[in-house]
Amino acid sequence: MLVTRATAPDHEAVYRIEDTASGARGFIAIHSTRLGPAAGGLRMRAYDSEADALEDALRLSRGMTFKNAAAGLPLGGGKAVLMGDPARDKSPALLHAMGRAIDGLEGRYWTAEDMGMTPKDMVTLSEATPFVAGLPGGKFASGDPSPVTAEGVFRGIRIAARHQLGTSDLGGLSVAVQGLGHVGMHLCQLLADAGVGLWISDLDLKRVAEAVNRFRAVATDGANLLEAPVEIFVPCAIGGVLNKTTIPKLTAGIVAGAANNQLSEDADAARLAARNVLYVPDFVLNAGGIINVAAEILRVDDRARFVADKLSVLETTLDGILREAARKNVPPAALAEAIVARVLLSSAA
Numbered sequence: 372m373l374v375t376r377a378t379a380p381d382h383e384a385v386y387r388i389e390d391t392a393s394g395a396r397g398f399i400a401i402h403s404t405r406l407g408p409a410a411g412g413l414r415m416r417a418y419d420s421e422a423d424a425l426e427d428a429l430r431l432s433r434g435m436t437f438k439n440a441a442a443g444l445p446l447g448g449g450k451a452v453l454m455g456d457p458a459r460d461k462s463p464a465l466l467h468a469m470g471r472a473i474d475g476l477e478g479r480y481w482t483a484e485d486m487g488m489t490p491k492d493m494v495t496l497s498e499a500t501p502f503v504a505g506l507p508g509g510k511f512a513s514g515d516p517s518p519v520t521a522e523g524v525f526r527g528i529r530i531a532a533r534h535q536l537g538t539s540d541l542g543g544l545s546v547a548v549q550g551l552g553h554v555g556m557h558l559c560q561l562l563a564d565a566g567v568g569l570w571i572s573d574l575d576l577k578r579v580a581e582a583v584n585r586f587r588a589v590a591t592d593g594a595n596l597l598e599a600p601v602e603i604f605v606p607c608a609i610g611g612v613l614n615k616t617t618i619p620k621l622t623a624g625i626v627a628g629a630a631n632n633q634l635s636e637d638a639d640a641a642r643l644a645a646r647n648v649l650y651v652p653d654f655v656l657n658a659g660g661i662i663n664v665a666a667e668i669l670r671v672d673d674r675a676r677f678v679a680d681k682l683s684v685l686e687t688t689l690d691g692i693l694r695e696a697a698r699k700n701v702p703p704a705a706l707a708e709a710i711v712a713r714v715l716l717s718s719a720a
């Protein structure tokens with residue numbers, strides 16, 4: 372197997388992995404280990420080119436640095452990507468090759484599930500390296516992170532509602548949830564229990580039918596969801612949903628969801644603010660999942676307590692960011708990035 376060092380100006384280290392025997396090709400990007408070992412999942416996708424795979428690894432690993440720091444976790448940011456269709460190209464040999472590459476970093480990078488990976492794949496990876504979290508069993512196993520992500524997002528939505536609408540009681544409000552996957556469906560349950568009227572969309576019509584059935588949600592297609600008569604828009608599907616085309620169509624006064632990288636470009640934060648839409652920075656709001664995984668990486672004995680404490684920190688942090696952003700009249704996303712950048716600068720290298 373060939374592991375070569377690539378470079379990226381903003382990153383501590385980037386490794387290109389190629390294993391001809393298994394066909395494994397991908398990258399491990401370590402953005403920062405200032406706060407602790409770099410942690411972030413392994414993604415497998417049919418990228419169009421190596422350049423695309425590298426760009427994804429770089430962008431996602433930087434995002435993990437910010438997410439972990441904002442959540443107050445003693446972890447840095449990293450991410451690994453494998454090129455290929457997970458349904459067709461994944462094999463134990465390929466995962467073992469990635470596992471060996473991770474092992475060679477001697478704990479500077481910890482992996483877990485991301486798109487295209489399952490808990491079972493983590494078990495396969497763990498045959499080649501101990502630096503794997505998201506395992507389905509074992510003393511510290513953290514299991515599915517999605518319910519914790521959903522809980523963090525739910526609490527964040529309440530905080531955002533207090534700032535923007537003057538009440539954290541969501542009863543009677545209307546909320547649009549895009550994406551009814553692991554996080555979205557849990558979140559719908561929490562919102563429905565809080566007395567929210569739900570508008571929903573998903574490409575998977577079975578999930579749409581389930582949500583209509585369980586929550587009496589109003590189903591709509593993707594484009595129309597943006598214009599649904601709701602107070603809060605909750606992206607829980609894909610990145611890039613907020614851009615110069617979609618932002619003018621939004622009816623909601625709050626955007627707060629689990630999806631990573633919701634803004635298409637930095638300027639979208641200002642576009643939302645200009646329309647008086649409160650955009651809750653995704654990397655702060657959706658940290659529940661990594662909090663759950665962190666308990667496994669850090670070998671925490673009382674995981675429930677750790678998760679509860681860190682979710683409270685997340686609430687306090689978010690409340691502070693929204694308050695300070697309003698006082699300074701700046702977009703919360705820009706302020707959150709600046710705060711985390713300061714934390715990173717002031718920490719020991």
Ligand code: NAD
Nearest residue numbers: 516517520550551552553554573574607608629630631660
């Ligand atoms: P998932 O794959 O389980 O669900 C995503 C859902 O979105 C699927 O049902 C899919 O059909 C739907 N979808 C895809 N494109 C869509 C579109 N254009 N319109 C409507 N629906 C669409 O993913 P998940 O684990 O629920 O994660 C959701 C988002 O939250 C992702 O962006 C993920 O990166 C992010 N996130 C997840 C976690 C976690 O703990 N799972 C943590 C942090 C961030």
